[in-house]
Amino acid sequence: MKSLTAMIAIATLSLTAGLANAKDLGPDQALKLRDAGTILSFEKLNAAALAKHPGATVGDTELEENYGKYMYQVELRDQQGVEWDVEVDAVTGVVVKDHQDH
Incomplete structure (x- = not known):
């Protein structure tokens, strides 16, 4: 029983450590990265996000640093009212995730 409890604790700590590594960047930091040519x-x-859903409108956006990579998250609403979450590599402009918001 102790080993099961230990395994659950280790799994929880591993997941929490991964989540803690993702850091939201504020507007000032984002502008500095853009102005420096980093993103x-x-x-x-x-x-790049809108190319996946032509005619959609941009909602909330967010820049995150995750394991040293800058990811730009965009919420879109298409012409049918469907919401999409699109994640773009902020350095290359490549869309890495595109899924319907639930």
Whole structure:
């Protein structure tokens, strides 16, 4: 029983450590990264997300640093009212996730 409890504790700590590594970046940090050329412009990142859902509108956006990678998250609403979560690599502009919001 102790080993099961220990395994659950280790699994929980591992998951928590992974979540803690993702860091939301504020607008000032995001602008500094953009101005330094570290990440693409927000217009280009939004365009990459919108290319997956032409005619959609951009809702909330967020820039995160996760394991040293900058990821730009965009919430879109398409013309049918369906919401989409799109994640774009902020350095390359490549869409890495695109799924319907539930």
